[in-house]
Every structure is written in C-alpha cells, then in structure tokens.
Amino acid sequence: MFHFNPDLSSADTTPSPVPPAADKPALDDRQLAVIQRYWQAANYLCVGQIYLQDNALLQEPLKAEHIKPRLLGHWGTSAGQNFIYAHLNHLIGRENVEMLFLSGPGHGGPTLNACAWLEGTYSEVHPQISRDADGMRRFFRSFSTPGGVPSHCGPHTPNSLHEGGELGYSLMHAFGTVFDNPELVAVCVIGDGEAETCPLEGSWKSIRFLDPRKDGAVLPILHLNGYKISGPTVEARTDDADLIQLYQGRGYEPIIVAGDDLPGMHQRFAAALSDSYQRIRQLQAQARDQDLPRVGRWPMIILRSPKGWTGPIEVDGLPVSGTFRAHQVPLAGVREDPQHLALLEAWLRSYEPHSLFDDNGVPAADLDGLNPPAHLRLGAVPHANGGRLLTALDLPAFGEYSLAVPAPGQVIAEAPRKLGEFLRDVIRRNPRNFRMFSPDETNSNRLNAVFEASSRTASGPLLELDDQLAMDGRVMEVLSEHLCEGWLEGYLLTGRHGMWSTYEAFAQVVDSMVTQHAKWLQQCREFPWRKPLASLNILITSHAWRNDHNGFSHQSTGFVDNVLQRRSEVVRIYYPPDSNCLVNVFDHCLRSRNYINVVTCGKQPDFQWLDFEAALEHCSRGASIWDFASSDGGGEPDIVLACAGDVPTTEAVAASWLLQKHVPGIKVRLVNVVDLGILASPRDRPHGLDDASFEALFTRDVPVIFAFHGSTWVIHSMVHGRANEARFHVRGFSDQGTTTTPFDMVVLNDLSRYQLASEALKYVPRLRAQASDAIDLFQRKLREHHSYIREHFEDLPEIRNWHWTDDFEQPTAPPPLAKGHARGQTFTDA
C-alpha cells in the first residue's frame, strides 16, 4: 500500500534506454535483502525524525501525544538518498575504498542524520544520541526543534561535508575535495531542483580541470525525482535522449536507472554503481599507467525515482508519493486527524521496524554488516572532517619577500608582486596541498611569479602559443567566481590550504556562498570534534578606486559589508597599505584557521610606506600611529587623520602633508588601520582593542577624519560604543564612480586629500584664521583638477608628482619605481 507507486513509470515520461549490461544480477539474494532492509531502516528513521517525539520504536500503538506539535522537515528527497546511501555502503565494503557522500538536494538532512545514526557515527560525535531506543527518541526529538538540528545537512552530522541550506554548490564542492586526493571517490548526489541553479549548471565543466593522474574522481548521481517544490523540474521532463546528449557533451557517460519496481531498481542501481566505480578505476589506471592527462568520458548516474518514494500514495483523495505533495510533510494535521494518525502509523509500520531494531532500539546485526569497516563509514572518513587531515603549510621565511623602502613614500611599486613571489615558494614547498584559484586574473593581479612554480591548469588541448598552461598546472583559472570559491571551499573542507583572488566588485557574485561557508565555520565551533580548517583567503587586488576604463560597473565595495554581517569569530578584514604589509598579512592568513580572511590591496603602482620591520610591527598591532606623517609630537593632536585601504592611505597622508604645509603649527596625527576588527570594542568583536589601546590611537575626544576604502557605515558600525563616537567623520565609497583617472575617483567620492584637509580644518577652531585661506586653496585645486583631467586625461602634475617630503616642498617628479615593477597597463589587464 505504501511502498510503490504504480503510476510512476507512466509519470516518468521515458523508459531508460541504457540498462546496464549484466549477465547475472548485480546483487545476490542476501545482499539484496540487507540493502533493502537498510533502506527500510533509514526510511523509518527519516519519518521518525519528522513526526515522532515519543514511542520512537512503535512499541505501543501510535497516539496523538507521540506526534510533535509542529510538523517540520522534508520527506520528499529522503527515500531516494537513503537508497543511494545503502548501496554505497555495499560498494564501499566490497571495494574497501574511501568515499565521500555529498548531498546536494535541498533538505537532505533527514537522510544524512538517519544513515549516520545507523552506521554509528552520529552517536560517536553526539554521545547523548546513543544508538539505542533512548538515543533514537532523542534523535527524533532533536530534529527541527529548538536547539536541535535543521532539515539540511550541516556540520552537526559527521557524514556531511558542507552546509546544505543553499542549493547549487554540491558538485563544485565535490571536485574541490578530490583535487590532489588521487584515491578518493566523491559521490555527489545532485537534486533535480538544485540542477536548475546556475552554480550547479556551471559546475559540470569541472571535469575538464581534473587531472586523473593526480586527482581523485567525482561520481555525480543526478537524482531526478520530478519536482522542486510545487513544480516539475526541467531535467525530469527532459527525455533521456536529450539528457544523454547533454551530459556526453559535458564530458560524462550517463547510466540511467529509472523506475520504482523492486527489487529491479536495486539490481539496476547496484549494477550502475559498480560499473561506474570500475570505469573510474579503469580511467585512472589508464591515465596513470600511460601518463595521460585526458582519458575518455567519466561515468555518472541519472536516477529517476519517485519523490517521496515509499511514502503515502494518496492522502485525502490526492496523490502524494511521486508528486510535489511529497516534498515536505506528506501527512499534515496528524495530532488532530485520527485518520492521518492511522495513515502515519501504517506508513511507519510498513518498514517493519521490529525486524530492523531490537527491543532496545539497536539495529539488527545484518544492518551492521552492511556498514563499511569503521574507518570507511561515510561519517568516519577523515575527508568529511578535513581538519583531521590538516597539516600546517611549509611556509618560507616571509622576511625574504621584503621590498626595500628607504623612507616612507619614496618608492612606487605594485604591491602584489612580492606576494606573488611568496606564493610561488608556498606552491614549491607544498606541491600537494595548496592551490590558488582566480577568474583568470593571476597575471593581471601581478601575482605572475607563481607561474615560475606551476602553470595554469589546462582544461583542454595545449597550443604552442599558450602561456603558462599545463595539464598538471596548479593555478586554477576559470572565469567563474562561483567555481573559484566553490572549488576552494571543497579543497579546504578536506584539510588543505588555498586562496583565490578577484575583482572587488565581482567578489559579490559569491556573497551568498561566502555567507554559507561562514555559517558552516560558525556552527563548527559548537562541535569540538570538527577539527580546525585552514582559513578561506580571498585577495582583492582590483578594487573600486583604481578601475580606470572599467568604470562604474566595476566599482563596489560591498563584499566586505556582507562578510562583516557574519559573526566576528569567523571573519577577518585586512587593508594592507603596501607591499610589505601585504606579505605580512598574507603570511598570517595562511597560518590562521577557521576564518574567512578578506585582504584588499590594489595592484596598481602606488606608494610604499613601511619597510619590512615596520610593516611587521604595524600589522601585528593591527593599527598604529605613523609618526612620519604626524606633527603632534606624541602629544594631543588637533585632529586625527585615520585611514584604511591603500588609496585612502595615500589621500590621508597627502592631506596631512597639505595641512602641515599650508597651516603651520597644526598638530596632526595619522593613524593607519590594517586589521579592521581592532576598531570594534572587544564587547562586540573578540579581537577588538580595549578602550585604553583604542584611545591611545584615536584619543578620547579629538575629532577623527577617517578615510576609508569602503562604505562609511562600516566604520560607523565598528566604532559604535567607543567614547564620543560622533567625533568620527568617515569619508568612504559612495557608489559615485565613473571612468576616470585615479584621482578623479577620489574627488568624486569626497575622499581626496584636498577634501580631507578641508574637512579637518573645520574641526580645528584654534587655527581658524589660517584655515580659511587653506580651505579656499584646496577647493580651488579641486575645481582646477576637474577641468584639467577632462582636457588632458591624466591627473594634475602636482598630483602625479606628489610624494611625501619632510620639508613640504612641492615635488616635481614622482618617486622611482621599484625594480621589476611597471607603470601603465599590461597586455592582460582585465
């Protein structure tokens, strides 16, 4: 009555044209029986999670009070995923192989919880959820209830590798897990709802970047159960011929398993799984024996099975199993409606729980027999808790990547070049557990020294004219922020290290992905058995203030705003002002754990302020007073000029210079901030400066003009609660950009040196007389600049040539370029 929907095969518009060829059944009777029983057990545990708060083993007749007062959770995807999980257990045991299970479909929580409990790994990490009747009751009660676990996979269940709440990332995560893991097979179940997302559709091409000689394999299982929420899915309604063509074109060889007949589905799926696994090993052997970077098409399975399979076929006269009505809670109002209660009891009993669990709730011995050896259980493989595999990077001495800075602002350089050399040597020293990713901007971002250590990963045949491209290249460039972020997440989640770099504006393409990763990290803090992971490092070198021809569309600083909404325990924001600070910050990021580190530092030639020693001290403090640009002699200043970000730093230092030149006697203090979080009170963010340290920098009541790289509210929010917070006058990015010379951009955004200096003078009543003339001069300069650049297409000479001078004489030429650094665009700027 409950298990099979005879209408499904007609609901399925196409028969399977690719039955796996087999002379004899894939499973013998004993194997078949235990897989079927394991599936029943997992299904029972899923239904129990959704409905039961008591009588977990159905040892007495089901009553209303056994039912949770609020019915939450999702049944639709559960039985299909349980089916796959049971079969994988069989394969793992037979082949004695490490596999990962990535659950892509929405709301896959019940399955992963149920199977982890069945295999024992759930109880190992949650001892209070023991593998017995009491534990089962607590297990059911913890699902979708306060303080409990959600209807998604997530860090709470040890067989989950990722946060399953937001759809679309399972396949890119799966590929990230197998890079440099040659023996690993990551099985990735993709829901047909999820398959409609753009990130998932864009993930299939990952196979083109996989080197079968050194990387492991992904086995995608596209699970077409017909419906997303209320509506049918695109691929479920696509006929098999088109699907086969589509996936062959994507580089895969699909095996289709379709239907709801039993045991036929078991036999066909087992055969498909076994064939796929053998095919993977054959392709790998071929690649490795013959040193071939590309082999034939990779296997995948398309599983067409009913949504809510084995659940109620009909409720209140409406079809449920095999339809969209099975998505969530197929039987509602169970506490109130005795008929629904009876239906639920019949449904639960259809799985024959008393044959599956003994009176004490312990799973039967044959079920245990299907569990793989302890260390190979999907909730026990270390890759699913990658921190267990993490080894610290072998980092070169970062002092060797210092840039000579004879005096502050006396040399011009492209800040990321030295970082590129540092990363080159990180790659050399860590050839198997560090990767870099980028939407093809490694060159443009001046990190090209890394190509001395490894090339770009080729996605297809090489040509003679290719530059820095190799089949085994480790610098992964794909014009997809989603894939850069997603591959890196998968790589980190399995215990390795890495970074990616991108345009600031387009980092926002992955706002929501970064949010989900942060939520994963945040939740992991509640589970000590989740071992620390290497931090997710994002370098933003093409930022809003220097986009030249790219203009307004490329100018947005909001990525950091979004990251800052995450809890401060898991995010760090850095604005290194120059090359030596950048190397310092990055060395720190690569050593850090469990953070999302966002480092913003431009790639264009710009002033270098600190020598390596000074940078080291500055970065370890997070912020400090720059004496060379201050005139307060260590005493109380008239005004504090604060800055964070390279362009704002230049403008703030120049503003200090202008003030000292034109308003003799003014006491200016310049404070540069590298690590944004130190601004916040430790009450709000754990590593914020205590009030005394904060006031040692910013004083207690002197007005502060804060030149900031991003949105003004970031600073307002950070200093909220500090003494006299209204004295912080922030100038930042205000979405007022254009195609421009660099200085025009700062003028448009009211962040120019002239504007900062003018504003500062408003808060120095002591010097009102001189101030008035200076303000007039500064404002005249702004108008002159506006006209000049529209005529000459470059900044005023006094801007172009300006640099710090201790005597405040106007310089007539810019400082020299550091050796090997260049002005102007390269061939390959984006």
Add this chain to the structure above:
Amino acid sequence: MFHFNPDLSSADTTPSPVPPAADKPALDDRQLAVIQRYWQAANYLCVGQIYLQDNALLQEPLKAEHIKPRLLGHWGTSAGQNFIYAHLNHLIGRENVEMLFLSGPGHGGPTLNACAWLEGTYSEVHPQISRDADGMRRFFRSFSTPGGVPSHCGPHTPNSLHEGGELGYSLMHAFGTVFDNPELVAVCVIGDGEAETCPLEGSWKSIRFLDPRKDGAVLPILHLNGYKISGPTVEARTDDADLIQLYQGRGYEPIIVAGDDLPGMHQRFAAALSDSYQRIRQLQAQARDQDLPRVGRWPMIILRSPKGWTGPIEVDGLPVSGTFRAHQVPLAGVREDPQHLALLEAWLRSYEPHSLFDDNGVPAADLDGLNPPAHLRLGAVPHANGGRLLTALDLPAFGEYSLAVPAPGQVIAEAPRKLGEFLRDVIRRNPRNFRMFSPDETNSNRLNAVFEASSRTASGPLLELDDQLAMDGRVMEVLSEHLCEGWLEGYLLTGRHGMWSTYEAFAQVVDSMVTQHAKWLQQCREFPWRKPLASLNILITSHAWRNDHNGFSHQSTGFVDNVLQRRSEVVRIYYPPDSNCLVNVFDHCLRSRNYINVVTCGKQPDFQWLDFEAALEHCSRGASIWDFASSDGGGEPDIVLACAGDVPTTEAVAASWLLQKHVPGIKVRLVNVVDLGILASPRDRPHGLDDASFEALFTRDVPVIFAFHGSTWVIHSMVHGRANEARFHVRGFSDQGTTTTPFDMVVLNDLSRYQLASEALKYVPRLRAQASDAIDLFQRKLREHHSYIREHFEDLPEIRNWHWTDDFEQPTAPPPLAKGHARGQTFTDA
C-alpha cells in the same frame, strides 16, 4: 600584414564540421564589399577610441601627441563583434525586422559605441558627438577618459540594452526581452569567457520556458575567440563534436562558422545568419499555425574567430592577434616608442579610413546603405530603450483587496494571501506585459491565488498529476534566483512590468546582479533620452525570523544591506507590517518607475494591525505613531519603541503591552516604520523626512529602542546626523539563528518583547522602583521560555496566546484566523 593571422586555423584545433549548405554564395559581390567596408570602418573606430586623442581621421602622419597619455580599453573582442554587427545590419535591412543586439563579452564597449556612431544613433542621443570629423575626435576622446564612457556597453550607447560590466547575464536578459514580444528577435553574442560563468551556463535552459506561439526568439551567437584574459577558454578548447552534442542536448542546433579566411568567413557567416533567421521564422510559423507549444531545436551560431582579429599579428617578436595578448591594448607605450607608433599607424591605415570617411569625417554613402531603415537601426529600436514602449499597468482598485481588521491585533492572517489576489487581477488585466517569477515559491509564499489567472510556465511535457502548469503559463518558476532576476531585468528593460519573490537569505545569490541593475538605473538618470522603466520589484516573504526547520543557513538579512549601498535615487526598502500595508506598498511599487523596490513581509500567520484606511495613511506617510499601542497621550513619552518588519513589530507592540501592564504610568510611544528611507535626512536621501517631521515621530531627545528586522547598522546609518543619534538603541538580526520555534529566534537575537521591555526600562529613571521588579520578571520569563520550548517544541502558552488587550489582561487563546488562512505548514513549504 595586419588583417589575417595565417596560424589561426591551426590554432583552432578543429575544423568546422557543419558548413552551411548553400548552392550559391550568401552574398553577392556588392553586398560582400559593403559588409567588409562597414567592418573596416567599425574596426577603425574601435582602434581610434583606444588610442587617439587627435588626428582622428589620420589626415596627417600619426605623432606621439595624437596618442592618449593613458592607453585604456579592450581590443580583443571588438573585431569579432563588429563583424557580427555588420552582418546583422545586412540581415535587418533585407528582412525589414526588429532585432536587438545584446553584447555579452566583457569589454564590448568599443564595438557598440563604434557601430552606434556609424549608424548615426550615437549622435542622435549625444548631439555633441556628431557624425563628422569633429564628432569623431570627441568620440575618441570620450572613451575611457574622465567624465567619458567605459570600456563596457552601458546606458550611454543607445544600442545597449544592459550594463555589460559584470559577465554572465546576456543570455538570460535576451530571453527576458523576447517573452511576450512575438515578433522580436534578440541576437545575443556570448563571449567564451562569459560562457564559463555559472549564470551564463544556467541560462541556456531558458529556451525550455519559451512559448513560440506568444514569445519572440533569441539567436545566441557563441563567440569563441579563444581566450578569456590570459588563459584559454574551456569551450574554445572543446572540439566541435562535443560542442554540437552539448548544445543539441540543451535544445539548440548549432551552426559552426570558423576561421579567419576572407571573404570565406563573410560568406559562411552570412549564410549561417540567414539560415538561422529562416529557421526561427519557420519554427514560429509552425508553432503558431498548428498551435504547438514546443517545436524542434532552435538555431544558434558558434563563431570561432581570432581574438583581436585584424589587429597586429606580432609585436616585439611576440604573437598578438589570435592570442591572449590581444585582449586589451595590443600595442603599449605608443607615445614613447616610435616603432610602436609606426605599427599603430600602419594598423589604422590598413582599414583605409580615407575610403570610408570623407574629408569631413562623414561615412561613405555605401556604408549608410548598409544601415537598416532608421527605425530598425540597433540603436533605434524602441526595445533597446524600453521606457519608450512602457505603458502603465491597468491596476485594479487596491482597496478591494483589503483584509477586515476589526481592531489592531485581533485577527491572524497570512499577509501575502491578499496580495496574491491583487496580483491575480493584475495578471488578468495585463495579459501581455506583466509577469511574475520565483524559484518555485509562489505557492509556499501564499501567492497561489495568481494561479486562478495563469498557471506556471511548463518547461516540458505535462502530466496528469501536475498542478497549475501550462505551456502558456505566465508565472515563471525556475529554481534559480539568477534566472528570476535576469529574466525580469530583460523583461523590464524592454518596457514591461513584473516582480519576483524569494527567500530573504537567498536573495543574496543575486546581490551583484541587483547591484549592476541599480548602476544601470543610476546612470540612466544622466541620459534623459533613456525613458523611465517600470521598477524592479522583489518580494521577500520567507524571511530570517520565521524559517523553522530551515534554520541558520536560511537566516540572513543582508540583501537589503547591499541594496542600501546603491544610491538612494534608485532604491526603496519597505517593511509592511501586515496584509493591508503589503497591498498598499505593492500597489505603489507597481506604479513606481526606475526603482529597485525591496518589500519584506513574512508569509506565516501573524497579527494584522491596521484596517485598510489606516494602512493607506500609514504607508503614504512611511512611518507613524500607533496610538493604540502608545500611552503617551500625544505628549512627551518616557521612551519610544520603534519597529520595522513584521516580527519586530509584534515584539515591539508586545513590549509596549508588557510595559503598560507591569509598569503602570509609563508613557510609551510606539512608532512603526514601513518605508525605511524616510528615516534618513533629506540631505542624504531625497525622500527622507525633514527634521521637524522626524522629531514629531521620534522626539528630539527621548531614548528610542528600535526593533529592526535586519542588521543594526542599517538603522544606525539611516539616523546618522539626526539630533542626538546616540539615543537610538537598535536591536536587530545578528546572525545568531538556529532551528527554532518563532519566538526562540527573537530571544536568541535579543529582540524579544521581554528584552525590549527590559531595555526600555533602563532608560526610564523616573520609574526605577517599579522597573526593577518588571525587569526581573521579564528575564525570568526568558529563561522559562528557553527551557519550555526545548521540552515542548512550541512557544510558552503566554506567547502563543498573547495578543493585544486594552485592559492588559493575559489572553488565554490566540485571536481568530482570517477566513481562508491557515496555521501550520503546507505541503509545499520550501
């Protein structure tokens, strides 16, 4: 020397297996000649934009001073797109048809500018850039210079439909333009870099949602020029057989045109274009004559041509044309290097400018002859400036969708239900120019009344058990926030109306897309010839505070934070607290122009506060004092409780009730905010309240406890600059969520009624004696609640049953549900 790279055909790894069959050449000699010359002219104008600030017509030998001081812009994609544009002009003229040109490749600005100038439409909208020598000089000088235009397409050029800065959206935009435009053909050029983005990959399936009986057609031209920035692209290195399979699987029939031979490429491309066009019309005729919603595969063209085609083959001994070095500026340092200057001059002269333009810079007559009839020029078709086609919606009288609210808080309802009825009638009255989009949440979001007017759009064959699905359904559901946003953008940009609804957390999936659309709207304000568009309306009904089983991953309020970074001229944020306010706000949104309206209002059963009249007045003010929940009698209050968002409103009203119950004599004022922007000073946001109106609500110095739906900094930032801003104590969402009952969520986030009331009392020293007992009580209640829900899985009875009572007696039952509204989950909650 410059035009042809003989190596390309070998660089191209595969020959074209699909040469279009043709008995005679597609073009006669005269047609061929003029297309070739048009192409030369467009190429010349592109090179000129990048390099020249003077001597635009090369009437004298090229000198260093004619060269711009900073060389910016992108050559790589230009010649290929110019080639397509020239051929399209031929087709449009021959067929007398309205077409759109959507430029997807990055940095397509030079092409669109050049071709618009050639066809005269650029000068029509920018009279100072006249179609003569002077205009050409100004045209060149405006490109990538301060105050000028960027290296992307954008609103400045009349043949651009969208902002081209961020890659990946061209194809979804193209489909959006042709929905309900049965005669329109949108030609969409997709770069092979862009083709790697996930949003682009996910867009191909749009064809499955197109109804050829009522929609127009998209002709995708996949332009494989080999490289993204520095590295090769995936599809350029995929062989033709795989590409054909891939695109056939996606529902298209590709025609491949490959090479760099001339005139062969002209003939083959013209044939491919002509065949594709004929095929489109055949398919449409078939669909329309026979009333077939699905016909055969749709044509597309794959154009393999060299990057930087017709540019320098070799520079400084390195190959350039056909390689990644052609991406941006193939010849650098032209002012400094006489050899490069000579190369540039030869390159420019290779196009034979003096044969293309007369001495006064006017294009030759034959070039004019290739331009389509004036109204069909790609920069003149009204669809490219959709505001010209916009007609106001025929809206029903919104008062007919009122919900009966006998007294504040005395009825419970699902706020979106009435909106669903309103939208149903909007669909009925506007059957050809209004669409709704959603990631399959229309039902879940309680908007299902719309299905009485139209079904979901089917993407494949229908089954008997389908619900609300039809081949010509107008409610477009696809599990992709990208496609919902992108289709709607394309639909709006061509002068129609619409909305989409989604989960709050996952709206962030399209943070960067919404940013780009806002930047388009913002820039359009500079061009009066860009006529106003209908606003982009986003309804968020599944929000952070009521996610139940979905838990932490589904809780993020940051979408609004990102939108608020855009300039206030183009964004509006609404938090209607109940059904009547929601209908009021939405009616306003559908009448508004040129905004992004974000409306957040939960779908779960909740208190209804205002009857229709009161809601109308409240929403038109944007915020008002709710007298029923206030006890200040219109005088000076002890404390102001402010709120925005439905859950915070309930908590704030309940806090007022608790305060009045437990601290007799307290003078509380409750202020509800619907339209967030009114909080800001009109100095910062144009529709902010003036200070007097603001203080009439919030007083000048009374402490304000502000219960807010989103991040606290949003409110801090909004009230920045108001009198005594430090008195605003904001409680909002702090990324501290869990799987939970509703009230547990507000407790975790410190936004519960008990917490708000406790905090309020801290600021009422007048009543310190009573306050202390009340605070103890409130804090005890919080602890009791915490334990209770973990045992009983539902809120404390006094929370469940609470509603507003004028006598402050504790209610023992909740208010009634409005008719037709339901508690509990539905089948299809996400």
